[in-house]
Amino acid sequence: MVNTKVTLCGTELKNPIIPASGTYGFGYEFADIYDINVLGSLSFKGTTLEPRFGNPTPRIAECAEGMLNAVGLQNPGVDKVIAEELPKLKACFEGPIMANVSGFSLDQYRETVRRLDAEKQIAWFEINVSCPNVHGGGMSFGTDPKAAASVTAEVRKVTDKPIIMKLTPNVTDIVSIAKACEEAGADGISMINTLLGMVIDLKTKKPVLANKMGGFSGPAIKPVAVRMIYQVYEAVKIPIVGMGGVSNAEDVIELMLAGATAVQVGAANLREPFACKRIIEDLPKAMKKYGITNLQDIIGGAH
Amino acid sequence: MKQSIFTVKENTRLTDTVLRMVLAGDTSAITATGQFVNVLLEGKYLRRPISVCDWAEGELTLIYKVVGGGTEQMSKMQAGEELDILSGLGNGYNTAKCGERPLLIGGGVGVPPLYALCKKLIAEGKDPHVILGFNTAQEVFLKQDFEALGVKVTVATADGSMGVKGFVTDAMKELDYDYFFTCGPEPMFKAIEKIAKTSGQYSFEERMGCGFGACMGCSCKTKYGNKRICKEGPVMEREEIIW
Numbered sequence: 195m196v197n198t199k200v201t202l203c204g205t206e207l208k209n210p211i212i213p214a215s216g217t218y219g220f221g222y223e224f225a226d227i228y229d230i231n232v233l234g235s236l237s238f239k240g241t242t243l244e245p246r247f248g249n250p251t252p253r254i255a256e257c258a259e260g261m262l263n264a265v266g267l268q269n270p271g272v273d274k275v276i277a278e279e280l281p282k283l284k285a286c287f288e289g290p291i292m293a294n295v296s297g298f299s300l301d302q303y304r305e306t307v308r309r310l311d312a313e314k315q316i317a318w319f320e321i322n323v324s325c326p327n328v329h330g331g332g333m334s335f336g337t338d339p340k341a342a343a344s345v346t347a348e349v350r351k352v353t354d355k356p357i358i359m360k361l362t363p364n365v366t367d368i369v370s371i372a373k374a375c376e377e378a379g380a381d382g383i384s385m386i387n388t389l390l391g392m393v394i395d396l397k398t399k400k401p402v403l404a405n406k407m408g409g410f411s412g413p414a415i416k417p418v419a420v421r422m423i424y425q426v427y428e429a430v431k432i433p434i435v436g437m438g439g440v441s442n443a444e445d446v447i448e449l450m451l452a453g454a455t456a457v458q459v460g461a462a463n464l465r466e467p468f469a470c471k472r473i474i475e476d477l478p479k480a481m482k483k484y485g486i487t488n489l490q491d492i493i494g495g496a497h
Numbered sequence: 498m499k500q501s502i503f504t505v506k507e508n509t510r511l512t513d514t515v516l517r518m519v520l521a522g523d524t525s526a527i528t529a530t531g532q533f534v535n536v537l538l539e540g541k542y543l544r545r546p547i548s549v550c551d552w553a554e555g556e557l558t559l560i561y562k563v564v565g566g567g568t569e570q571m572s573k574m575q576a577g578e579e580l581d582i583l584s585g586l587g588n589g590y591n592t593a594k595c596g597e598r599p600l601l602i603g604g605g606v607g608v609p610p611l612y613a614l615c616k617k618l619i620a621e622g623k624d625p626h627v628i629l630g631f632n633t634a635q636e637v638f639l640k641q642d643f644e645a646l647g648v649k650v651t652v653a654t655a656d657g658s659m660g661v662k663g664f665v666t667d668a669m670k671e672l673d674y675d676y677f678f679t680c681g682p683e684p685m686f687k688a689i690e691k692i693a694k695t696s697g698q699y700s701f702e703e704r705m706g707c708g709f710g711a712c713m714g715c716s717c718k719t720k721y722g723n724k725r726i727c728k729e730g731p732v733m734e735r736e737e738i739i740w
Binding site: 216217218224226227259260261263265402412413461463466467468 | 498499500537541542543544583703704705706707709710711712713714715716717718723728
């Protein structure tokens with residue numbers, strides 16, 4: 195028997211698999227095709243204080259072994275999320291929920307977290323300071339250590355739940371940003387958000403995305419994620435939620451060896467709706483193959 | 498929605514760039530005409546959304562145009578090869594809203610989903626009239642298939658090489674109808690919107706990530722709120738569309 199349980203900031207997950215925010219809605223689209231209670235947790239669609247439509251379409255482009263998106267944080271706003279989306283999610287998922295929150299000012303981050311804080315099933319806040327698809331917020335907080343620290347400290351004021359800061363790879367030194375978040379009171383780091391990219395259509399000779407640039411994800415980015423998780427693991431004491439191109443159980447083990455305590459699955463959900471379920475089912479087999487009994491024991495094993 | 502493996506039974510060229518692929522597989526998730534499937538292709542990260550032309554128990558018919566690398570790859574597939582397909586996607590046409598004499602207007606590769614719709618309307622005792630719009634006579638496909646259903650078919654070609662010279666809207670002008678269903682390029686939709694005399698339903702296209710409502714990649718604004726082309730669409734009612 196192998197043990198797939200991991201503990202993330204004091205909450206136990208039956209396995210480390212968490213669908214990444216923005217690729218899984220509020221879970222119920224997937225609950226139509228399989229029991230999503232197999233998941234360790236799920237990170238819901240990035241929520242902001244006010245409703246957002248997001249960017250114009252096309253918002254999606256394809257590339258080799260991956261895709262770009264420029265959705266731009268479309269969501270119905272925190273009040274509707276609480277009133278309409280979370281009841282539907284709770285009806286199909288009993289496990290701990292990761293609440294993904296985005297903002298355009300410190301006040302917005304704080305107020306969104308404050309309103310969600312009463313939700314008992316939310317076990318962690320994942321604070322997105324890394325969305326590459328919005329202007330004047332999102333990633334601009336995550337590219338500067340001081341700004342990332344200020345968001346962490348602001349959110350800390352209104353919740354006792356663990357705060358996991360979701361970082362962008364679109365920086366020169368991700369380690370300094372992770373350390374700044376840790377010093378400001380973050381309980382964990384989640385990484386990596388998408389890489390800023392562009393695809394040009396040769397027929398129209400223009401960028402495919404209406405937003406021109408978008409977030410690049412999929413298997414092609416995995417080595418970047420592994421490298422950055424490895425670097426941050428060496429520099430911080432708080433746990434890391436790893437993500438970036440994960441499509442199978444071997445990828446999960448690789449990110450955990452680099453230093454991830456839990457692992458998110460993103461773009462793979464869009465290509466293959468059963469991706470998380472398949473990875474969870476394959477995980478014990480992959481653990482046996484590589485002589486792993488306790489998944490928790492391999493975290494950071496590559497160091 | 499269902500994810501399952503389909504086997505190619507036939508893959509025949511209808512015109513220079515349009516092919517008919519008949520597949521064997523589980524079609525139980527398909528519940529309405531105008532729905533689509535999302536096809537996974539070797540070496541392509543995202544699936545290709547393709548409208549359902551027709552289906553029966555165990556058999557799916559897709560008519561698709563070669564527009565890029567993915568559909569090029571599909572065009573080379575032979576009988577016996579397999580495809581991973583998500584089926585039963587989208588809302589589809591709602592025939593409960595139409596009257597006795599609906600008009601079906603297809604433009605180019607927008608024609609295929611109207612075929613199963615036409616069969617359904619006939620089965621419901623309606624008397625559909627079909628307008629098929631193409632650029633040239635060489636591009637025309639499915640005309641005989643519609644005629645074999647026993648409905649009135651008007652072809653419009655932009656260069657006048659077959660049927661009415663001009664666009665589908667030139668063919669529409671003289672006709673008497675009490676509802677319309679359409680699928681085709683957006684410039685055609687805008688032309689229809691200007692002259693249509695009744696209510697109707699439009700089937701839209703957009704670049705999609707997932708095809709089943711998870712990624713919000715294909716959202717649009719409507720008078721009834723934000724909708725996802727892949728989930729609450731692709732078919733929208735005339736009254737809700739913001740042009």
